[in-house]
Amino acid sequence: MARASRLSLYVTIYLFLCLLANLTLVVMFLGGQQHRQHPQARPPPTPTWTPSSGQTLGCGELPVISNLTLIGSGWTKAVYKGWYGSSWVAVKTVHTSGHDMTECNAEVNVCYRRCAEKLMQEAQMLHKLSHNNVIKVFGKCMPKVEYSPGPPKSGVVAVVVELGRPVRVVEVLQMDYELAMDVGKILKLLAHSPLGPVLMKDFRREQFVIVDGSLKLSDVDDVVVGDPYCTSAKDCVIQDTTKDAILTSVPCDRGLCRGYNSLLNSIYASQHFMRLLIPYGGPAALEKASLHLVDQQVQGKLDSEHLHYAIEALVHNYSVGGYLTNNEKQEIQNFVVFHGSTVEGEDFPCLRTDGSNCIQSVSSPAEGASLCSQLPTCSAFVLMDQWVWTGRQIAVFKMGATKVMENKRHTLYVRRGQG
Numbered sequence: 001m002a003r004a005s006r007l008s009l010y011v012t013i014y015l016f017l018c019l020l021a022n023l024t025l026v027v028m029f030l031g032g033q034q035h036r037q038h039p040q041a042r043p044p045p046t047p048t049w050t051p052s053s054g055q056t057l058g059c060g061e062l063p064v065i066s067n068l069t070l071i072g073s074g075w076t077k078a079v080y081k082g083w084y085g086s087s088w089v090a091v092k093t094v095h096t097s098g099h100d101m102t103e104c105n106a107e108v109n110v111c112y113r114r115c116a117e118k119l120m121q122e123a124q125m126l127h128k129l130s131h132n133n134v135i136k137v138f139g140k141c142m143p144k145v146e147y148s149p150g151p152p153k154s155g156v157v158a159v160v161v162e163l164g165r166p167v168r169v170v171e172v173l174q175m176d177y178e179l180a181m182d183v184g185k186i187l188k189l190l191a192h193s194p195l196g197p198v199l200m201k202d203f204r205r206e207q208f209v210i211v212d213g214s215l216k217l218s219d220v221d222d223v224v225v226g227d228p229y230c231t232s233a234k235d236c237v238i239q240d241t242t243k244d245a246i247l248t249s250v251p252c253d254r255g256l257c258r259g260y261n262s263l264l265n266s267i268y269a270s271q272h273f274m275r276l277l278i279p280y281g282g283p284a285a286l287e288k289a290s291l292h293l294v295d296q297q298v299q300g301k302l303d304s305e306h307l308h309y310a311i312e313a314l315v316h317n318y319s320v321g322g323y324l325t326n327n328e329k330q331e332i333q334n335f336v337v338f339h340g341s342t343v344e345g346e347d348f349p350c351l352r353t354d355g356s357n358c359i360q361s362v363s364s365p366a367e368g369a370s371l372c373s374q375l376p377t378c379s380a381f382v383l384m385d386q387w388v389w390t391g392r393q394i395a396v397f398k399m400g401a402t403k404v405m406e407n408k409r410h411t412l413y414v415r416r417g418q419g
Contacts (some may be wrong), residue, residue, distance in 0.1 A: 049085025057084070057139025057160050065091060065160070065193030072166075075099035075113050076221060081163060089138060090163040092119060093156060109146045114295030116142065116157040122221045123159040128194055133186045135162040135209065135218045143398050164209025164216055172205055172273060176391055177315045181213035183310040187304035191262035197263035199224040203268035227260045238264055238300060262304040269307075270297040285323035289314060319390040328370040335369050335380075335413040342410040344403040347396070348377045362391035365413060368395045372415065385409035 024312040048054060065082040068091065072079040078095040081088060092117040095101065104111035122141055127137045138160045171179060190198040199222055200207065207219040230236050233249065236257035240247035247267070250259045274294050293310050296302045302310060319324060350358035358375070365383065372378040380401040388395040401414045 022146070049087070051087055051089075051136060051138065051162060053085075054193055055138075057309070059141035059143060061139065062091075062141050062158055062160075066087065066214050075096060078116055084160070088163045090135075090161050092123075092159040092161060094119060100186075112157075114148070116220055119157055119159055123161075125220050125223070126161070126217075127193070129189065129198075129217070129220070131185075133166060133182050133189065133214060133216050135211065135216045137161050161218070162211055162216070164211040164218060166323040167205040167208050167210055168217065168389050169205070171210075175273065177311075177318055178213070179215055180274065181315055183269055184304075184308035186215070186217055187262075187265055187269060190265055193293050196226045197259075197261040202266065203265065204272050204296050224261070227256045227258060230257045231255070231256055236260060237265065251368040259303055263300060266297055266302055266304045267300050270294060277400040283318070285325055286314065286318060289317070314388060319392060320364060321367050324363075324367060324370065329366045330371050332366040332369040332413075334373070334416050335365075336416055338363070338404065338412040338414065340406060340408045341399050341404050342407040343380060343398045343412060344405050346380075346398045346400045346403065348399050350375060350377075350397065360395055360396040360397070361388045361390075363392050363397045365411075369413060371395070372397055372413075378415075379410060382415040383411045 013220045030417045058378060061084070067083045067120050069082075070078060071081045071090070073095045075098050075295075076095060078091070078098070079090050080091040082091050083089075094112055096112070100115050100118075101108075101111050104114070106114075120140065123137050126134060126392075130136075140157075140159045142157055190200065198220075200220070202219075202222045207217065208215055209218045210216070228235070228249050230252040236252050237246045237249040238260075239245070248263065250257050250263055274297055293302075293307075293314060296310075297307055347357045349356050358378070360371060362371065362383075368381045368383065371382045375397060377399055378397045380398040382398065383397045384394040388394070403413065404412065
């Protein structure tokens with residue numbers, strides 16, 4: 001028993017040292033290789049560089065990347081956060097203590113080269129998939145000399161890309177329409193990419209990052225390009241992995257299962273992203289439509305393109321308040337409007353928001369009046385000069401309107417007989 005415990009301890013220490021060596025290797029290489037090999041060519045700091053500058057980074061720029069910090073790793077790659085020019089970037093390199101290196105039976109430099117080629121292929125694919133919902137590739141370095149272990153004389157491969165943050169579990173569980181729209185756009189891109197229909201075999205949140213509030217595809221090292229070949233319709237069925245039965249199928253058309261990748265991507269997305277499409281605090285009137293959309297997706301009845309358009313229609317309905325009934329629209333007649341006015345204080349909490357204020361986005365003053373009428377505490381609401389991405393305006397609901405103040409950017413609505 002003691003022997004097994006000691007063995008476990010030795011393995012843990014070994015893995016830790018491998019990870020530490022990997023970090024040291026990258027930092028030493030990026031900080032010193034350029035100086036040793038070409039001291040006269042070392043680039044000066046470039047504080048004016050930005051991700052939108054259009055400059056492609058290569059091996060010569062890598063030594064300038066500073067403040068390298070390991071932020072993630074997998075079977076093949078290790079990812080570092082670094083500072084270049086005037087922006088943070090992500091640097092992907094080979095994970096020398098990862099599964100693909102430690103389980104490789106060839107020489108170290110051969111194993112490294114195989115991993116490096118996978119990294120370059122991913123960079124090339126990301127570049128060809130160029131889209132607002134795909135991370136940008138700023139540059140790459142593939143040295144011609146072979147990698148060798150120990151103090152880095154040469155051979156460290158790197159890809160510099162846009163830096164994002166991980167997608168949090170709560171963002172998937174409380175999926176809002178903006179995130180759902182991004183998923184739809186990515187699915188449509190994969191179905192009609194410049195490479196052909198692309199299937200993501202691993203459609204999980206770990207394959208994506210959030211950049212400036214947008215969902216972006218960041219990991220494409222486990223994809224299949226092109227619909228599968230077929231000789232008959234039996235080759236084009238999609239199995240229900242939970243019931244050992246056929247879920248759906250696509251036609252076998254001129255030797256290809258046309259639309260197979262598009263449909264399977266939509267199904268995979270339903271399993272990991274679209275389970276809860278209703279935004280937190282969203283209108284209950286859209287719940288039925290949203291759940292129906294997800295159900296159709298799970299059953300394999302919506303391919304990527306049709307899912308994208310269905311989400312767009314749902315978001316449009318949400319933006320313009322198409323779900324409001326005639327009675328709800330008429331509720332605005334029970335309110336008096338005061339342009340250029342607001343209310344100081346008199347806030348109250350409500351179930352749909354955190355904190356001491358009751359704040360919601362509304363499609364129109366009519367929806368604001370309808371929501372206020374449904375809250376027993378509400379006597380007034382203020383439309384702010386703020387809008388969310390769907391075009392809905394921010395409304396703050398009030399208990400009363402006894403402290404009315406001038407504010408040219410706000411509009412106050414007071415229930416008749418109140419204030």
